[in-house]
Amino acid sequence: MPANTITKTINQFFFTVEPQLSLKRISRFWLAIAILFSLIYSFMALQQAFSSQYVVQDDARQHVFWMRRYLDSELFPNDLIADYFQSIAPLGYKIIYAIPAALKIDPLVISKLLPGILGLITTYYCFVLVMEFFPIPFTGFIATLLLNQNLWLQDGLVSGTPKAFAVPLLLAFLYYYLRRSLPLTSILILLCGLFYPSLVFICSGLLIVQLGKFKNNLLHPKRQTKRQKSQDIFFCFCGLAVAFIVLLPYAISTSEYAPIITLSEARSLPDFAINGRSFFFNDQNPLNFWLDGSRSGIRLSSALMPPLNCLAIFLPFLFKSPTIFPLTQKVTPKINLLIQLILVSLVMFGIAHLSLFKLHLPSRYTQNSLRIIFIIIGSISTTIIIHFLLQKIINRRTKSQIYPKILAVLSLLFLSSLLVFYPHFVQNFVWTQYQQGNAVELYEFLQQQPKDTMVASLTSETDNLPTFAQRSILVSREYAIPYHTGYYFPYRQKAIDLIAAQYSTDIAVVKKFVRQYNVDFFLIEQSSFTPEYIESNYWLKQHQPVAQNAIASLKQGDVPALQEYQDSCSVLTTEQFILIDTKCILNQKNFY
Numbered sequence: 001m002p003a004n005t006i007t008k009t010i011n012q013f014f015f016t017v018e019p020q021l022s023l024k025r026i027s028r029f030w031l032a033i034a035i036l037f038s039l040i041y042s043f044m045a046l047q048q049a050f051s052s053q054y055v056v057q058d059d060a061r062q063h064v065f066w067m068r069r070y071l072d073s074e075l076f077p078n079d080l081i082a083d084y085f086q087s088i089a090p091l092g093y094k095i096i097y098a099i100p101a102a103l104k105i106d107p108l109v110i111s112k113l114l115p116g117i118l119g120l121i122t123t124y125y126c127f128v129l130v131m132e133f134f135p136i137p138f139t140g141f142i143a144t145l146l147l148n149q150n151l152w153l154q155d156g157l158v159s160g161t162p163k164a165f166a167v168p169l170l171l172a173f174l175y176y177y178l179r180r181s182l183p184l185t186s187i188l189i190l191l192c193g194l195f196y197p198s199l200v201f202i203c204s205g206l207l208i209v210q211l212g213k214f215k216n217n218l219l220h221p222k223r224q225t226k227r228q229k230s231q232d233i234f235f236c237f238c239g240l241a242v243a244f245i246v247l248l249p250y251a252i253s254t255s256e257y258a259p260i261i262t263l264s265e266a267r268s269l270p271d272f273a274i275n276g277r278s279f280f281f282n283d284q285n286p287l288n289f290w291l292d293g294s295r296s297g298i299r300l301s302s303a304l305m306p307p308l309n310c311l312a313i314f315l316p317f318l319f320k321s322p323t324i325f326p327l328t329q330k331v332t333p334k335i336n337l338l339i340q341l342i343l344v345s346l347v348m349f350g351i352a353h354l355s356l357f358k359l360h361l362p363s364r365y366t367q368n369s370l371r372i373i374f375i376i377i378g379s380i381s382t383t384i385i386i387h388f389l390l391q392k393i394i395n396r397r398t399k400s401q402i403y404p405k406i407l408a409v410l411s412l413l414f415l416s417s418l419l420v421f422y423p424h425f426v427q428n429f430v431w432t433q434y435q436q437g438n439a440v441e442l443y444e445f446l447q448q449q450p451k452d453t454m455v456a457s458l459t460s461e462t463d464n465l466p467t468f469a470q471r472s473i474l475v476s477r478e479y480a481i482p483y484h485t486g487y488y489f490p491y492r493q494k495a496i497d498l499i500a501a502q503y504s505t506d507i508a509v510v511k512k513f514v515r516q517y518n519v520d521f522f523l524i525e526q527s528s529f530t531p532e533y534i535e536s537n538y539w540l541k542q543h544q545p546v547a548q549n550a551i552a553s554l555k556q557g558d559v560p561a562l563q564e565y566q567d568s569c570s571v572l573t574t575e576q577f578i579l580i581d582t583k584c585i586l587n588q589k590n591f592y
Contacts, residue, residue, distance in 0.1 A: 010394070014386075015136055015387055016137065023135065026137045027127075027140070029137070030127075030140055031124070035120060035123055037144070038116075038120055038148050041148050041152045043116075044429075044430045045152065045430045051436075054440065056468070057111060057112075057155070058435055060108070060111045060159055060161060060467075061464065063085060063161040063162070064108055064160065065085075066086045067107035068106075070097065071101055071106065071107075075451055075470055078452075080491065081466070081491075087256070088484075090162050090194055093161075096114070096195075110160070111160035112160065119148065119151070119152075121172075122148070122151065123147075123148060125172045126143055126144045126147050127140040127141070132178050133334055134331050135332070136383060139380055139383040142379040143375055143378075146306060146375045146378060147371070147375045149306045149422060149423060150309070150371055152423075152429065153306070153426065154305070158430070158433070159433075163196065165196050167368050167372070170369070173192065173199070174341070177203075177207075182235055185239055186238060186239060186242045192246075193246030198360065198365060199368075200243050201348050201359070202345060203239065204239070206337075206341065207235070209343065209344060257484040258485075260484060261357055261484070263356045263357075269482060270542040271480065276538075277542070278480075278483075279295070282296070298367070299371075302367055303375075308379075309371075309375055309378040310378065312373070312378040315377050315380060315384075318381060318385075324388065328384060338377065341369050342369060342370070345365050345366045345369035345370070348365035349363075349365045349366045357483055386416075389409075392404065441572065442579065446469035446521075447471070449471060451471075453472065453521070454472050454517065454521075455471060455474070456473070456475075456498055457473065459528070461576075465523075474517055474519065475495040480492070492543070494517065496546050497516070499546045499547055502528070503554065505561055507564075514582045520581070520582055520583075521571075521579050521581060522582065523579055524562070524577070529560055530554065531551045531554045534551050535551060565585050
């Protein structure tokens with residue numbers, strides 16, 4: 001085949017921008033391939049999700065367990081944990097689970113199926129959005145592939161929790177915003193408020209910024225006709241009106257778990273320190289605090305997965321050589337939206353830090369924006385570089401150019417392999433954070449107990465009991481979320497009282513604790529009454545001085561009163577766990 005024909009065929013298939021008919025046909029092809037990869041990744045996750053009856057995603061343990069109330073309203077009565085997580089769930093998130101539950105579909109099943117559906121929505125909107133910036137279908141495919149790999153390397157999408165909706169909603173908003181579709185833009189702002197309210201601030205910021213233009217890295221007023229200016233102002237006003245309406249309930253409502261924790265209160269709690277349950281402050285490493293902290297930083301490393309995203313930093317340099325990299329001329333002016341997006345996100349990131357924790361976590365305002373920006377710009381850079389390498393391979397035929405040609409071939413193979421086969425080089429792809437419940441006997445026993453059963457335990461298995469046993473727990477590390485003091489301070493006191501009761505040598509203390517919190521069972525492990533059990537558990541050690549007192553007592557050889565009942569009052573004993581009936585303890589009159 002002649003070189004010119006080969007070049008034309010490659011350009012038509014990979015880099016088509018015209019004619020329009022070819023563009024549509026090739027767009028459908030590359031979109032179909034992108035959807036196929038999305039389905040493959042979601043299928044890999046589903047294999048893990050349904051590998052056992054007792055499997056749940058890590059974050060879903062907090063946000064999904066209480067939804068079993070949609071199937072049985074008698075579950076978790078007077079349960080502080082269930083009531084709290086139900087109260088903070090966004091309305092749209094509740095509805096998306098309540099509708100299937102009305103059809104008797106288990107919310108836990110929905111949480112496993114939802115990520116695949118959201119992945120497909122994400123794939124579509126990522127593809128069409130990229131086409132607005134750089135109308136080459138192959139680039140849309142690269143972007144969707146990178147985005148899917150990024151999302152399945154982290155536990156946001158797979159969780160099926162509110163944060164799983166953030167990326168598809170933001171992508172859809174950006175697309176309709178660029179298309180200047182006022183009805184759909186307004187609907188997306190509404191949906192952001194219903195599922196992931198932090199995004200409403202990003203959307204509002206973009207609506208305001210679009211009234212100006214960037215020149216020399218500064219925002220200036222636009223030069224436009226009076227009619228164009230009126231249209232932009234109307235578009236902005238309508239969008240902001242929707243944002244105001246959707247945020248108004250959050251602003252005027254008063255949570256029964258208010259107030260939000262203050263900066264000084266957070267500083268005083270070990271939960272926010274290094275290794276804490278809600279690790280936020282990192283005075284030892286300020287760079288990590290600002291750039292990569294999971295709650296405090298912009299989440300730069302998250303945006304740079306997979307590695308091809310790093311090519312985004314080369315795009316400005318590629319623009320400086322349009323004759324060498326001719327595809328740079330195909331980038332549309334709409335790409336300025338990404339500059340606006342990062343500006344708005346960083347401003348909101350700063351405001352969130354200045355008002356800790358009133359706007360919740362600062363990272364929420366940058367992590368999704370940054371990953372979208374790096375992936376889109378990275379995919380454009382990758383396309384331009386691949387085009388350059390292909391032209392070099394095809395057009396350079398003289399012997400004197402053999403080494404550059406070999407280098408181009410090797411570079412192209414490396415980029416292609418990294419693009420498609422990167423997941424094979426990553427351990428545990430897809431990364432789902434699914435938790436496997438192994439205490440089957442315990443779950444089945446508790447499921448047979450009354451629905452108002454309360455279990456008190458310091459074991460890590462307690463994290464799983466609300467989901468798998470569908471019974472209330474007093475406390476556990478998983479549910480120790482410290483942002484609302486009306487929830488967390490009573491919660492923390494319960495944990496302190498439980499540690500004190502479990503390791504007290506006075507049975508009267510244990511009985512008082514049982515009556516105070518209406519505890520039906522103590523769940524302990526065979527190793528619970530050793531100093532190492534507490535010393536190796538940082539969450540337990542957060543509760544001072546009671547944890548240290550317990551360690552000291554055990555090291556002195558004191559025998560906790562509860563340990564005396566682990567045989568005589570046990571109702572279930574497994575290789576790892578002992579379940580103690582509190583009625584038995586209360587009825588032992590000789591120990592008063």
